[in-house]
Amino acid sequence: MAAPLTLLLLVAVTVRAALFRSSLSELISERVEVVSPLTAWKRVIEGLALLDLGVSPYSGDVFHETPLTIYLFHFLVDYAEVTFMVSVAGSSVVVTYLILFQFRKQKFALEADRYPLDCLELIRSPKEMYYIPLKVAMFYLLNPFTILSCVAKSTCGLNNAIIALFILSTIKGNVLLSAIFLSLATYQSIYPLTLCAPALLYLMQRQYIPVNFRRASFWWFIVQYAFMYLGSLFVIICLSFFLLGSWDYLPSVYGFILSVPDLTPNIGLFWYFFAEMFEHFRLFFLCVFQINVFFYTIPLSIKLKEHPVFLIFMQLAVISIFKSYPTVGDISLYMAFLPVWSHLHRFLRNIFLVSCVLLACSALFPVLWHLWIYAGSANSNFYYAITLLFNVAQILLVSDYFYAFLRREHHLTYGLYLKRKDGSEATLVLK
């Protein structure tokens, strides 16, 4: 596994280095699909320059990174390209190994006799699964979205690395590290808070704590985890205070993420809606949109409480689609996990449509942007239509995988070829 991975890393680094040196890097750094006001590299440099001038970097609504990012880039600003390449390479390695650990953990031989006989083809054999970690690494490293995001030096790469480390530490069962990385991820952008639930479920599963509201061990574990998580979050926030000596960063980072004042177009759903909104309703719709991100956690975790890894995937997808300033870097993170569920392909119903729409939208984004901004012959509705379509395709992808997963589970319990009571073939209907 190490040799092909190294080869893959080399290829990925070459591609990125070539793009860094070319004239495309300037072009890509300015694309709104790749950078958002939260993650743009230009703003990082601007914030550091403001800091050198003796002014708080959060003055003037330019810089929306957290103080720890300031600290990191203060020393690494000259090596930014290397930093981002390292973070991307690191997150891909991390993701590979976490898949490996996950698979090593699975004891499918023991489970085989739990299932009806005709389902054996549904269960993956080790031979099939051997290349999946490599495929995951390839999906992440060679995904054009990741390459674009890395070349644009968007700090989304760092956020993805932290989330990948969080998932790795969760899967390895280390409660403290998982809580710390989760608090780091939440500190960077608020939305990974929802990943608390799958992490808790996974860790409880690992420690054989039953998920039952009446059990004391359940609540005790939650208290422990919450204490570690909140404690590390508190420590990180206080540390950030000591970096700059002021609490300026709280409204600039978290206030910015939650209240969405900047309506630069991006591939998300917030900007157009809030551009045409009346001020009177702005708070209401802001609450609606933000709750929408957090809302799916409880129902999904109730449904998927035995499958926390899939829950992490679903949750990541929901965050990437519904967050306030999404970029293609966020999308590439959950798309990297798609090969893990390659055994669900036979149950996917809309994969052709979804892939066509995603490809077409990705191609149309720059076209309609050019038509709107430069040629003046289109308007924002065109770009928003493509954004909508892109997000609809993503939602369809995620829900399709969810359906396939549930269907496979259903087949694993009730058999692959369903028969009605009188023996004729039955079909499953999704109600």
Place this chain on the structure above:
Amino acid sequence: MKIHHFLSLFSTYFLVDGVNIEDRAGQFFSSGHTNNWAVLVCTSRFWFNYRHVANTLSVYRSVKRLGIPDSHIVLMLADDMACNHRNPKPATVFSHKNMELNVYGDDVEVDYRGYEVTVENFLRILTGRLPPSTPRSKRLLSDDRSNILIYLTGHGGNGFLKFQDSEEISNVELADAFEQMWQKRRYNELLFIIDTCQGASMYERFYSPNLMALASSQVGEDSLSHQPDLAIGVHLMDRYTFYLLEFLEDIHPASKTNMNDLFKVCPKSQCVSTPGHRTDLFLRDPGSVLITDFFGSVRKVELTMETINLTDPIEQLESAESGELQKEMHTYADQLPVSEIIHQKPKQKDWHPPDGFILGLWTLILLVFFQTYGVKHLKHIF
């Protein structure tokens, strides 16, 4: 009889001569200006904006009649109404209905015509930044002893004046242009008259000294036109300039009417809009400023046989209420912040994170590391 006549003349001569000639010399310099200029601009084109051209030409006529020569007038007309195809009386521009007064006359000298009337050219005239090939008739060759009259008319709004229906000049630009004129000592005193809708907004931003401004309407009000002429088919004049012209027709080069009378021209009953004026930047009391200080080119000439010693500083005649207004001496050197330029800026120090932060962060990281991987690794270090 003749001897009586001569005796009375001699006596008045001696009486007059009793006053020190140097004191009377102070009267010569009471207004401070030695020459007059006028910049008259009409900014709108098209036949239905006939009245703006008529406005400008009527002010031109008054100014010329009161003595300012064509060489000291810069007349900018954005369109040619006299020779317009739709003019039923070619080569004429009338200001009164029934064609009483032809303000176009025989000797109109238009310096900027048609498409040459642009914001850029107007600002270049004011600031003097014209290309070397510009002829003298197109330049404002004023100096620091010039009183300048600037008259603008056209279509305007809150804070802007529209030129040629395609661009506009803002009140900020105008104020900055006047400040450039002040810094380059291109005027002694400046009277700014504007006849547009919401004209008062154009003088709101002035900040240079010795500016007096009049406008035909306040912010939020429109300036209205006066009378249409049914034969020509368009409105001939705007109300404010119509009454201004009426007022100016009574002025002759020796009249002593002052600015306070000018402020009373066209009250609300006649003009429908409320004319406004601004005198806070003007150092002299408006009551002591003659109309002819700006609208005419009045030379004070007094014959004397005596020699006057002008090397001593000339005392200016104080007006009745002295001591209220402190007249500031504006010197050129105060306007260049040389002292700030000479001092170098301190070298910028790079920002470094505080030491406590670095210490705290790395301690935490080490703690977590050893917590995860076991304390037994510590013994490898120590």
